[in-house]
Amino acid sequence: MDLQPNPGKPRSLTQEGFASFLLWLSPDPGQAAREYLALSEKLRKFFVRKGCLHAEELTDRTLEQVVLIVQKEPKKYSNPISLCYGVARNIWFESRREPIPEALEDDNIPEHAEPEDEFTERELQCLRHCLGQLPLRHRELITQYHQFQGRQKIETRKQLAQIYGGLNKLRITACRIRARLHDCIDNCMQRSALD
Amino acid sequence: MITDANIREYLLGRLDLDSELVESIDEQILTDPKFSISVDVIEDEIIEEYLEGSLSAEDMRAVERHFLRPPERQRKLKTARLISRYFKAESPKQPARPRSLFRAFRIGQVLPSFRTCVEIAASVAFVISTLVIWNQRRVLDIAIKQMNQQLVQERERSAAANQQLQSALHSLQPAITMLNLIRPGRQRGEMEIPEVKMNPGIKTLHVEVALSSWAPGKYRVELRHAERTVWSRDDVDVTGVSGGAVLRVDIPAEILLQGKYELSVIPSGGDPISYLFSVLKLQSALESAPSRLFEWAFSPS
Numbered sequence: 369m370d371l372q373p374n375p376g377k378p379r380s381l382t383q384e385g386f387a388s389f390l391l392w393l394s395p396d397p398g399q400a401a402r403e404y405l406a407l408s409e410k411l412r413k414f415f416v417r418k419g420c421l422h423a424e425e426l427t428d429r430t431l432e433q434v435v436l437i438v439q440k441e442p443k444k445y446s447n448p449i450s451l452c453y454g455v456a457r458n459i460w461f462e463s464r465r466e467p468i469p470e471a472l473e474d475d476n477i478p479e480h481a482e483p484e485d486e487f488t489e490r491e492l493q494c495l496r497h498c499l500g501q502l503p504l505r506h507r508e509l510i511t512q513y514h515q516f517q518g519r520q521k522i523e524t525r526k527q528l529a530q531i532y533g534g535l536n537k538l539r540i541t542a543c544r545i546r547a548r549l550h551d552c553i554d555n556c557m558q559r560s561a562l563d
Numbered sequence: 564m565i566t567d568a569n570i571r572e573y574l575l576g577r578l579d580l581d582s583e584l585v586e587s588i589d590e591q592i593l594t595d596p597k598f599s600i601s602v603d604v605i606e607d608e609i610i611e612e613y614l615e616g617s618l619s620a621e622d623m624r625a626v627e628r629h630f631l632r633p634p635e636r637q638r639k640l641k642t643a644r645l646i647s648r649y650f651k652a653e654s655p656k657q658p659a660r661p662r663s664l665f666r667a668f669r670i671g672q673v674l675p676s677f678r679t680c681v682e683i684a685a686s687v688a689f690v691i692s693t694l695v696i697w698n699q700r701r702v703l704d705i706a707i708k709q710m711n712q713q714l715v716q717e718r719e720r721s722a723a724a725n726q727q728l729q730s731a732l733h734s735l736q737p738a739i740t741m742l743n744l745i746r747p748g749r750q751r752g753e754m755e756i757p758e759v760k761m762n763p764g765i766k767t768l769h770v771e772v773a774l775s776s777w778a779p780g781k782y783r784v785e786l787r788h789a790e791r792t793v794w795s796r797d798d799v800d801v802t803g804v805s806g807g808a809v810l811r812v813d814i815p816a817e818i819l820l821q822g823k824y825e826l827s828v829i830p831s832g833g834d835p836i837s838y839l840f841s842v843l844k845l846q847s848a849l850e851s852a853p854s855r856l857f858e859w860a861f862s863p864s
Contacts, residue, residue, distance in 0.1 A: 414593055416633045417602060419576050423633055453593045457586075464580075487645050495649055514650035517615060543604045550642045 381432050385439040392438050393448060407431070407448060411456055418460060426463055430456045494556035498549050510545045513538075565591065565598075570605045575622065576629030610636075610643045738766040739813075744826065744838040745773045756823070756839040761816055763845070768814040772828055772838060777801055777808040783829040784812050794818050820844070 393407075394400040411430050415423035433455045438445065445451045499507055509528065516524050529535040565588060572578050573588050591598040612618045613626050631637055742759045759768065782801060786794040794814055801808040810828055821844040829835040 410593055410599075412635075413599070414589070416635045417574060417592060417606070418589075419629045419632050421632050421634075423635060449594055453590055456593070457589060487648070491645055492649065495645055510646075511650060511653070514647055515653075517651070539604045539608075540600055543600065543607050546607060546643070546646065547603065549646060550639060553642055553645070554638070 381435055385435055388442065389435040389438050392442050403448065404431075407452055410449070411452060414456055415460065420460070420463065422463075426456075426459055430459045433459065490560050491553070491557065494553045494560070495549075497556060498552035501552060502545065502548070506541075506545045509538075510542060510549070513542045567601070567605055570602055571609065574602070574606055574609060574630060575625035577625060606636075606639075607643070610640055611647070613640070614644055614647050738764065739769050740765050740767075740816075741769045741771070742840060743771050743773065744840060746838075748825065748837040748839040756841055758841045758843055760843045760845055761819060765816045768816055768819060770812050770814060770826065772810040772812075772826070774801060774808045774810060774828070774836070775806070777803070778830050778833060780831050782810060782831070784810070785827040785829065785835075786814060786818075787825040787827065788820065788822060 390397065390400040390404060393403045408427055408431060411427040412423050415426045420426055430452060434448075434452055437451065437455070499510075502510070509532065512524055512528055515521075525535070525538065529538045532538045532541055565584070569578070569584060570588065573585060578585050578588075588602075592602060593599075609618075609622075609626060609630060613623070618626065631640065740759060740761065742757065744757065746754070748756075761768070781798045784796045784799050785792050796812055799810060799812060801810045819842050821842055823839065823841045826838045826840065827835040828838070
């Protein structure tokens with residue numbers, strides 16, 4: 369099977385094709401929808417990690433391609449994520465060949481500077497709200513994890529690592545708490561933008 | 564073997580894109596959730612170092628030219644900056660020392676250091692002072708609560724006593740009040756008209772009208788208020804006295820509202836004589852002095 373995308377060929381993704389793709393993911397419609405969303409999220413993260421500017425668009429292109437492949441030969445593939453991986457890499461190679469806007473001259477690239485703008489009261493409110501949503505143990509951990517700089521930070525994290533089962537576990541736990549906070553703050557800001 | 568350093572280089576876009584290492588990282592990112600979390604951790608650490616300004620110049624350039632290209636990462640950076648600044652602003656002056664007491668007494672460290680002893684003593688002193696303050700506050704709270712309860716009881720007692728006083732005053736109030744009218748309205752000029760105060764317990768207004776000239780026979784008496792007759796009585800007798808006569812009528816208090824009244828005394832076949840007075844309705848017996856059992860409303864002569 370040729371996993372190479374063909375940008376010149378018009379896409380022929382149909383509703384029936386998409387329905388048969390969902391059925392291929394799972395005979396249970398609810399489970400199929402969840403798997404589709406999980407695939408989409410993994411692909412989006414994949415493209416972000418590769419530094420792509422338009423991760424959402426590349427994700428959509430990948431999934432369209434995967435749907436077409438599955439529609440054509442549903443029995444040939446059994447592992448959705450492996451199929452997605454192959455297609456996503458090809459889409460990514462293809463995107464690299466697409467013309468990109470001309471880069472700025474070095475002299476014109478703005479130097480890194482600490483942004484002067486303070487955060488809005490709403491952002492701080494959202495952060496406080498989201499911290500309040502965390503379990504006490506997590507709130508304490510993330511507070512201590514980020515409280516200090518330099519030597520103090522290293523010492524504090526060493527002590528936290530003793531409590532939380534090692535440095536690697538601590539890093540992963542803190543990362544998960546931050547991800548939860550990030551999502552919560554994003555949602556909170558979106559809600560307040562709608563108000 | 565993929566190391567943290569490899570992942571970091573991958574995220575900063577510094578690996579050969581066609582290499583097997585990149586292919587392997589790509590594959591594991593999509594297929595291995597544990598590996599994906601490790602990548603998240605390193606990604607967060609790059610952002611943290613970027614915010615702290617602890618990256619090398621080369622790393623800084625890689626972050627700005629490659630790592631921060633996706634808008635998702637820019638949003639992540641913004642949230643990370645918010646979190647970082649918030650916690651730094653909230654941080655205490657002294658670093659937290661998690662489990663310092665536990666560490667001080669762990670096996671193999673029999674005697675705690677002088678500094679640890681001082682810390683323990685300070686902590687104990689702090690706890691004791693906190694407990695003392697807390698206890699004082701508790702005692703104060705109890706006292707305030709008791710005083711509030713007493714105050715509520717006092718208020719209730721006062722309300723009950725006031726009610727009893729009102730009833731007693733009502734029972735002491737006469738059912739009748741008196742009004743003497745001497746000078747007819749047309750002779751009053753600018754003089755103030757007599758005023759009668761009506762307590763709630765008053766049932767009857769007894770009016771005595773002094774007539775300087777009179778004719779034997781029956782009189783009609785009419786009471787007007789707001790330009791209409793509100794009460795009248797026919798065949799009223801007058802009693803002759805030295806220098807004139809006195810006409811007496813009892814007007815039921817229930818018909819009297821607050822305001823000005825005109826009492827017309829009409830002899831049979833003669834002209835009516837009008838007397839003016841005003842009624843002041845009191846809400847409570849306490850509004851008038853309790854000793855004033857009768858209300859006299861003489862007009863100045």
